[in-house]
Amino acid sequence: MGKYKxxxxxxxxxxxxxxxEYTCPVCGDRLGTLEVIYDYEDxxxxxxxxxxxxxxxxxxxxxxIEKGSYRTHLHVGGTPLYNMPKMAEELGIEKLTxxxxxxxxxxxxxxRASAIAITKAYEKGYDTIYCASTGNAASSLAxxxxxxxxxxxxxLPASAPIAKISQLFIYGANVLPIDGTYDEAFDISxxxxxxxxxxxxxxxxxxxxxxxxKTGALxxxxxxxxEIPDYVFVSVGDGTVISSFxxxxxxxxxLGLIDKIPKIIGVQAEGAAAVKRVFDKGEPFLPDDIETNTxxxxxxVGKPRDVVKACKYVKKSGGYFISVSDxxxxxxxxxxxxxxxxxxxxxxxxxYAGLKKIANTLGKNAKxxxxxxxxxxxxxxxxxxxxxxxxxxPDEVREVLKNEN
Amino acid sequence: MGKYKxxxxxxxxxxxxxxxEYTCPVCGDRLGTLEVIYDYEDxxxxxxxxxxxxxxxxxxxxxxIEKGSYRTHLHVGGTPLYNMPKMAEELGIEKLTxxxxxxxxxxxxxxRASAIAITKAYEKGYDTIYCASTGNAASSLAxxxxxxxxxxxxxLPASAPIAKISQLFIYGANVLPIDGTYDEAFDISxxxxxxxxxxxxxxxxxxxxxxxxKTGALxxxxxxxxEIPDYVFVSVGDGTVISSFxxxxxxxxxLGLIDKIPKIIGVQAEGAAAVKRVFDKGEPFLPDDIETNTxxxxxxVGKPRDVVKACKYVKKSGGYFISVSDxxxxxxxxxxxxxxxxxxxxxxxxxYAGLKKIANTLGKNAKxxxxxxxxxxxxxxxxxxxxxxxxxxPDEVREVLKNEN
Numbered sequence: 001m002g003k004y005k006x007x008x009x010x011x012x013x014x015x016x017x018x019x020x021e022y023t024c025p026v027c028g029d030r031l032g033t034l035e036v037i038y039d040y041e042d043x044x045x046x047x048x049x050x051x052x053x054x055x056x057x058x059x060x061x062x063x064x065i066e067k068g069s070y071r072t073h074l075h076v077g078g079t080p081l082y083n084m085p086k087m088a089e090e091l092g093i094e095k096l097t098x099x100x101x102x103x104x105x106x107x108x109x110x111x112r113a114s115a116i117a118i119t120k121a122y123e124k125g126y127d128t129i130y131c132a133s134t135g136n137a138a139s140s141l142a143x144x145x146x147x148x149x150x151x152x153x154x155x156l157p158a159s160a161p162i163a164k165i166s167q168l169f170i171y172g173a174n175v176l177p178i179d180g181t182y183d184e185a186f187d188i189s190x191x192x193x194x195x196x197x198x199x200x201x202x203x204x205x206x207x208x209x210x211x212x213x214k215t216g217a218l219x220x221x222x223x224x225x226x227e228i229p230d231y232v233f234v235s236v237g238d239g240t241v242i243s244s245f246x247x248x249x250x251x252x253x254x255l256g257l258i259d260k261i262p263k264i265i266g267v268q269a270e271g272a273a274a275v276k277r278v279f280d281k282g283e284p285f286l287p288d289d290i291e292t293n294t295x296x297x298x299x300x301v302g303k304p305r306d307v308v309k310a311c312k313y314v315k316k317s318g319g320y321f322i323s324v325s326d327x328x329x330x331x332x333x334x335x336x337x338x339x340x341x342x343x344x345x346x347x348x349x350x351x352y353a354g355l356k357k358i359a360n361t362l363g364k365n366a367k368x369x370x371x372x373x374x375x376x377x378x379x380x381x382x383x384x385x386x387x388x389x390x391x392x393x394p395d396e397v398r399e400v401l402k403n404e405n
Numbered sequence: 406m407g408k409y410k411x412x413x414x415x416x417x418x419x420x421x422x423x424x425x426e427y428t429c430p431v432c433g434d435r436l437g438t439l440e441v442i443y444d445y446e447d448x449x450x451x452x453x454x455x456x457x458x459x460x461x462x463x464x465x466x467x468x469x470i471e472k473g474s475y476r477t478h479l480h481v482g483g484t485p486l487y488n489m490p491k492m493a494e495e496l497g498i499e500k501l502t503x504x505x506x507x508x509x510x511x512x513x514x515x516x517r518a519s520a521i522a523i524t525k526a527y528e529k530g531y532d533t534i535y536c537a538s539t540g541n542a543a544s545s546l547a548x549x550x551x552x553x554x555x556x557x558x559x560x561l562p563a564s565a566p567i568a569k570i571s572q573l574f575i576y577g578a579n580v581l582p583i584d585g586t587y588d589e590a591f592d593i594s595x596x597x598x599x600x601x602x603x604x605x606x607x608x609x610x611x612x613x614x615x616x617x618x619k620t621g622a623l624x625x626x627x628x629x630x631x632e633i634p635d636y637v638f639v640s641v642g643d644g645t646v647i648s649s650f651x652x653x654x655x656x657x658x659x660l661g662l663i664d665k666i667p668k669i670i671g672v673q674a675e676g677a678a679a680v681k682r683v684f685d686k687g688e689p690f691l692p693d694d695i696e697t698n699t700x701x702x703x704x705x706v707g708k709p710r711d712v713v714k715a716c717k718y719v720k721k722s723g724g725y726f727i728s729v730s731d732x733x734x735x736x737x738x739x740x741x742x743x744x745x746x747x748x749x750x751x752x753x754x755x756x757y758a759g760l761k762k763i764a765n766t767l768g769k770n771a772k773x774x775x776x777x778x779x780x781x782x783x784x785x786x787x788x789x790x791x792x793x794x795x796x797x798x799p800d801e802v803r804e805v806l807k808n809e810n
Contacts, residue, residue: 053458075485179796377782391584
């Protein structure tokens with residue numbers, strides 16, 4: 001076989017990469033998202049070839065890309081994994097590590113997917129690429145495509161945080177601020193993209209995005225010195241990032257580099273818990289959409305596009321879904337900042353909010369990783385309640401501080 | 406001798422580290438900032454022990470810190486150096502590399518200094534640390550001290566960008582938003598800090614900060630595979646970051662690891678060119694303060710605290726100072742974003758604005774590095790003129806795009 005094939009998550013039909021562009025023609029966009037499957041016997045790979053802070057291209061042998069095709073020069077991945085013993089002790093677990101992806105080029109996890117999308121656009125000969133996004137996938141695509149020859153169109157809700165929107169314009173993307181929800185922006189983007197023949201960098205639809213995202217899991221394995229955690233907590237919107245965590249560990253497992261796959265725990269905002277709802281109903285997993293209301297804009301998704309895969313993979317891992325309130329997310333942002341030095345955007349701190357909520361059920365021997373998917377600088381409005389801008393004149397400072405020492 | 410001594414940049418008097426806390430008692434805070442000098446014969450170090458993406462602690466042998474004292478767990482330094490051949494060609498020079506420090510834990514260069522300041526505070530037994538800042542040093546100190554036992558006080562102009570102020574509050578620092586300029590915040594912070602006996606993390610005053618900052622130069626050497634650039638362009642406010650670039654290359658030169666020191670080119674905003682003014686007047690370099698007016702808040706400094714050292718070091722390197730207008734800075738932000746994928750804050754793009762301005766004077770064989778000191782997400786208001794938030798209803802998109810393909 002070639003390096004890889006594509007398999008429908010719903011019907012299981014296997015396609016050659018050149019037979020199908022995005023999703024299973026039989027099952028359609030919503031049910032029939034595809035998995036990239038490799039011939040694991042054929043891939044020769046050893047633990048020793050990976051290092052802790054190299055970018056995602058160090059995993060090229062297990063990525064669905066051609067030798068010698070375009071690679072972004074930007075340093076995507078190789079983000080830190082912090083070991084936090086004191087936080088673990090406070091939570092009553094054995095070990096806590098935090099994968100912090102806010103140091104990617106455009107400051108979110110989504111750069112891992114955009115890097116692959118751009119490589120594939122070049123390999124397939126497209127000259128235009130587009131996406132619909134709550135904000136991070138958009139700024140990521142805009143940033144990584146800016147230095148390329150590709151033309152870029154971005155569909156996003158006009159209500160997205162101003163920092164994310166500013167990134168789009170400074171990178172020179174063609175921006176369509178949609179007067180509607182992310183779910184509406186997604187639907188119209190799919191229509192237009194098909195009509196125009198542009199390459200689609202939309203979550204779940206494009207099967208290669210998840211392969212880029214899985215590098216986060218691969219890095220956790222490498223950076224943990226191959227001591228795989230028992231649980232990995234991931235915030236969930238469309239369901240692609242969480243699926244990618246299962247897939248990354250699965251690939252390393254199938255390659256014989258690790259001997260277990262962690263339980264993957266999905267954490268959703270209570271006001272946008274569409275994937276959890278489907279998971280909790282049980283199999284067969286079928287989309288069941290909702291209206292959303294949460295401050296965690298990056299995971300404010302009512303019509304999750306990778307819901308089937310997310311539910312199947314989480315179940316296979318032995319994991320499950322939980323949800324947290326906006327209040328729990330906000331207090332998790334501050335607590336995470338103070339205890340770890342990591343300033344996360346709301347969706348980024350959602351994984352920590354989830355861990356706090358159920359840590360006491362995991363057992364004192366539990367080794368846990370949480371994934372912080374985005375930098376807090378992307379949405380400072382979300383934390384405005386913590387900020388007090390009362391000005392002090394220089395000659396008043398001494399009085400203000402008279403009781404401090 | 407011990408590992409290092411302190412030497413007054415003005416009178417040359419040499420002190421043992423325990424003889425003096427901050428500046429030369431004879432020459433005072435403004436003229437008598439100190440240099441850390443090592444016994445270079447005594448330090449055994451080889452090129453092979455350094456790697457490209459490790460954090461700053463890999464340079465421990467040439468940092469003024471004790472073995473086994475506190476080290477932040479956060480990944481400070483190890484930031485990317487991007488090689489941009491196409492941009493070099495367009496500028497008519499042989500090579501351009503960009504050191505991008507927006508991926509540090511709090512998204513600016515200042516983390517390199519704060520990391521050392523916190524280590525020194527612990528070594529010296531302080532329980533409280535403070536700084537005055539235009540914003541980045543503040544958010545950096547707040548972020549790196551948050552997970553420690555240290556109490557933190559921040560003096561900054563209340564007009565600082567909201568993202569930087571938000572970082573302070575989320576990290577739980579004690580914030581004093583001063584109704585005044587950075588220079589006023591600095592002066593009152595020094596008075597209060599002395600009265601209270603807190604440890605001072607103020608630019609230039611604390612001689613160890615520059616040693617942290619010099620790790621940027623050390624990384625350029627390592628990441629260039631020891632092929633040292635001819636020129637390094639650095640934006641300039643107080644003068645400490647630019648001094649640190651000379652010092653880093655100087656240390657590696659004295660250790661026999663490199664055979665030249667690049668010409669260091671300081672780039673200032675026209676509305677805050679206080680260091681350039683002193684440099685252009687010639688020796689002896691004496692402070693000569695101004696009022697400031699620039700969008701580049703991080704380098705909006707009228708009373709630069711490290712002006713003497715900056716001028717002396719830049720002169721020794723064979724470099725000089727230039728200035729650029731706010732318009733040039735703004736267009737540099739967009740051009741840098743589109744050509745390199747790096748979104749810089751105004752002070753961060755100032756180095757590129759400077760390079761654009763004088764690239765044609767450097768010669769076609771020139772190898773140049775520029776330093777981008779901060780992430781654009783720290784000040785999105787600065788680029789609001791590029792942003793167009795006109796909303797489009799989903800059913801209007803097709804019409805809007807009718808001429809695109």
